[in-house]
Amino acid sequence: MRASNMYAPTLREVPAEAEIISHQLMMRSGMLRKVASGVYTYMPLAWRTMKKIMEIIRQEMDAAGGQELLLPAMQPAELWQQSGRWDVYGAELWRVKDRNMRDFCLGPTHEEIITYHFHNDIRSYKQLPQRLYQIQTKFRDERRPRFGLMRGREFMMKDMYSFDRDEAGLEVSYQLMHRAYTNIFTRCGLNFRPVEADTGAIGGSGSHEFMALADTGESAIVYCDKCNYAASVEIASLPPVGTGAGEEFKEIVKVYTPDCTTIEDVANLLGVTSERVVKTLCFSADGEVVMVLIRGDRRISEVKLQNALGCNELEMASDEALRAKGLFPGYLGPIGVTNMKIVADSEVPLMVNHECGANEVSNHLINVNYQRGDYRIDQVADLREVAPGEPCPHCDGTLLGARGIEVGQIFKLRDKYSKALDAYFTDENGEDKPAIMGCYGIGVGRTMAAVIEQSNDEYGIIWPMAVAPYHVVIVPVNDKDEALTEAAESLYQELLAARVEVVLDDRKERPGVKFNDADLIGYPLRVTIGSKGLAKGIVEVKIRATGEVLEIAKDEIKDWLLQTLREAGVR
RNA sequence: CGGGACGUAGCGCAGCUUGGUAGCGCACCUGAUUUGGGAUCAGGUGGUCGCAGGUUCAAAUCCUGUCGUCCCGACCA
Numbered sequence: 001m002r003a004s005n006m007y008a009p010t011l012r013e014v015p016a017e018a019e020i021i022s023h024q025l026m027m028r029s030g031m032l033r034k035v036a037s038g039v040y041t042y043m044p045l046a047w048r049t050m051k052k053i054m055e056i057i058r059q060e061m062d063a064a065g066g067q068e069l070l071l072p073a074m075q076p077a078e079l080w081q082q083s084g085r086w087d088v089y090g091a092e093l094w095r096v097k098d099r100n101m102r103d104f105c106l107g108p109t110h111e112e113i114i115t116y117h118f119h120n121d122i123r124s125y126k127q128l129p130q131r132l133y134q135i136q137t138k139f140r141d142e143r144r145p146r147f148g149l150m151r152g153r154e155f156m157m158k159d160m161y162s163f164d165r166d167e168a169g170l171e172v173s174y175q176l177m178h179r180a181y182t183n184i185f186t187r188c189g190l191n192f193r194p195v196e197a198d199t200g201a202i203g204g205s206g207s208h209e210f211m212a213l214a215d216t217g218e219s220a221i222v223y224c225d226k227c228n229y230a231a232s233v234e235i236a237s238l239p240p241v242g243t244g245a246g247e248e249f250k251e252i253v254k255v256y257t258p259d260c261t262t263i264e265d266v267a268n269l270l271g272v273t274s275e276r277v278v279k280t281l282c283f284s285a286d287g288e289v290v291m292v293l294i295r296g297d298r299r300i301s302e303v304k305l306q307n308a309l310g311c312n313e314l315e316m317a318s319d320e321a322l323r324a325k326g327l328f329p330g331y332l333g334p335i336g337v338t339n340m341k342i343v344a345d346s347e348v349p350l351m352v353n354h355e356c357g358a359n360e361v362s363n364h365l366i367n368v369n370y371q372r373g374d375y376r377i378d379q380v381a382d383l384r385e386v387a388p389g390e391p392c393p394h395c396d397g398t399l400l401g402a403r404g405i406e407v408g409q410i411f412k413l414r415d416k417y418s419k420a421l422d423a424y425f426t427d428e429n430g431e432d433k434p435a436i437m438g439c440y441g442i443g444v445g446r447t448m449a450a451v452i453e454q455s456n457d458e459y460g461i462i463w464p465m466a467v468a469p470y471h472v473v474i475v476p477v478n479d480k481d482e483a484l485t486e487a488a489e490s491l492y493q494e495l496l497a498a499r500v501e502v503v504l505d506d507r508k509e510r511p512g513v514k515f516n517d518a519d520l521i522g523y524p525l526r527v528t529i530g531s532k533g534l535a536k537g538i539v540e541v542k543i544r545a546t547g548e549v550l551e552i553a554k555d556e557i558k559d560w561l562l563q564t565l566r567e568a569g570v571r
Numbered sequence: 572c573g574g575g576a577c578g579u580a581g582c583g584c585a586g587c588u589u590g591g592u593a594g595c596g597c598a599c600c601u602g603a604u605u606u607g608g609g610a611u612c613a614g615g616u617g618g619u620c621g622c623a624g625g626u627u628c629a630a631a632u633c634c635u636g637u638c639g640u641c642c643c644g645a646c647c648a
Contacts, residue, residue, distance in 0.1 A: 011597095016584095016641075018641095036640095085648085142646095143572075144646085441648085477606070509606095515609085516609050533607095
């Protein structure tokens with residue numbers, strides 16, 4: 001490729017709309033252009049990298065027994081109505097009508113379609129397992145698209161669906177995918193961790209998210225400083241720890257606590273630590289007010305709470321809703337409450353002589369004990385959000401906090417969709433059984449953005465060799481020097497003939513412009529050809545990742561490059 | 572969906588308070604000089620100021636509406 005003809009318009013200034021580094025660099029390097037909110041054109045450089053990531057994905061999927069196919073993006077409403085998701089999915093589902101006003105949607109995911117095919121074409125256990133995948137544009141009408149490719153409304157995704165005859169088969173598929181994903185993200189050069197993730201309505205253990213570590217990531221995770229335990233903070237789980245253990249139950253005393261509406265206020269006034277306080281919160285779960293109890297120094301994981309309650313919509317109850325129930329925000333407590341369900345985190349029953357609100361303005365109670373029967377709990381569940389600094393549940397290490405970009409997710413669906421969409425097969429005993437399914441996604445564009453997010457400096461992108469749009473750029477330093485132009489041209493031709501992915505920067509620009517663009521675009525290897533060096537028979541190689549500069553004999557540069565690319569595993 | 576901000580040339584911005592010929596930097600085009608880290612000089616192209624109404628002799632500027640975009644939050648197969 002000649003730079004003079006390359007469609008990669010670089011920008012000196014950062015477009016105002018780009019907030020995070022990967023988005024800024026993709027805009028500046030001419031990789032990406034926005035067409036509408038959350039809708040982007042992948043310019044040639046970006047598309048080359050996308051294709052490389054997709055090729056890595058294909059190799060690993062195929063190695064794990066996958067077969068690639070292509071499902072339609074345009075999907076009839078009937079299938080979604082059958083699975084129940086036409087109504088459940090909400091505004092995010094991109095609905096369209098055809099000329100006869102029939103309902104369709106643009107696929108945000110493809111469980112319905114793939115299961116439809118299974119229903120039609122798979123009859124026998126002899127045809128299992130099946131692992132089918134595709135790489136395709138997905139559509140989700142996100143409420144808030146953001147950060148360039150991180151959360152788009154139209155985006156490239158690899159999705160695989162596995163069909164096994166039983167749970168054991170699913171486990172095999174799942175482990176194959178776990179390993180394949182690890183290989184893929186490793187090959188892409190990402191610093192990532194697989195973390196245990198929420199399984200939502202489907203429940204059970206059976207989901208991992210692959211998180212590229214980055215401060216700009218949208219998800220919070222905890223991971224152990226000693227072992228390989230890692231989990232989303234929303235679902236990380238630790239054994240319950242009570243407070244006041246061993247103390248004798250004391251008599252309940254009402255304490256006047258004016259203007260103390262936070263746990264901290266109350267704990268300070270009473271001279272206790274917040275772990276001796278029970279925090280009482282009220283949520284509206286599918287419209288029903290529920291009281292939730294948790295240790296005062298803990299945070300509620302709304303994901304856990306939602307799963308425990310089995311509700312679809314969960315939000316903090318409004319002050320009006322509380323007053324309607326005869327409660328006073330800031331002075332909530334469980335004692336004497338009869339008109340709503342009470343759910344408690346598993347630590348609460350272990351708390352002795354704790355404090356809580358008195359359900360009267362400006363009053364709290366001390367020495368309250370669930371174990372003594374002071375109040376009622378209808379449901380006990382693990383509800384707390386784990387925080388960095390807490391002990392690892394698997395070893396004696398300590399949990400650290402980090403943020404991550406979710407680049408992939410693997411999920412055990414089990415029989416949710418096979419039952420809803422009638423994906424049954426006949427086993428060797430002649431019995432009909434639902435296929436046991438798994439689904440496995442990778443955001444291709446997000447992976448590309450995550451690589452940039454992790455690998456850049458003040459000058460631009462630093463591509464790992466495996467996903468660089470080109471491997472080598474040749475920069476002739478002076479376009480008036482004919483010997484130099486000729487040397488650059490002939491090296492370019494030799495490398496092309498050797499099928500090296502090379503760009504010749506033949507633009508009539510000053511060297512500084514070429515160097516800056518090379519750094520910005522992030523070519524791993526830059527060959528600089530200058531008059532002085534050429535007179536001595538040498539050219540210069542700059543390694544983008546390390547900044548290292550090498551002088552190589554002109555006659556040896558081609559072999560040196562081929563050798564280097566071979567060692568990097570891209571030949 | 573709640574909160575905040577912004578729409579003026581391809582990009583970054585000023586002008587708006589106080590209405591009166593639409594500006595600056597970068598990029599782009601031409602010429603000359605220049606050539607190892609975003610050159611210099613001279614000349615030039617490009618904008619119905621997001622859109623629609625309204626007020627006014629006169630609107631980028633004031634008013635109303637609308638569309639778009641970004642950020643925070645909520646939400647997230």
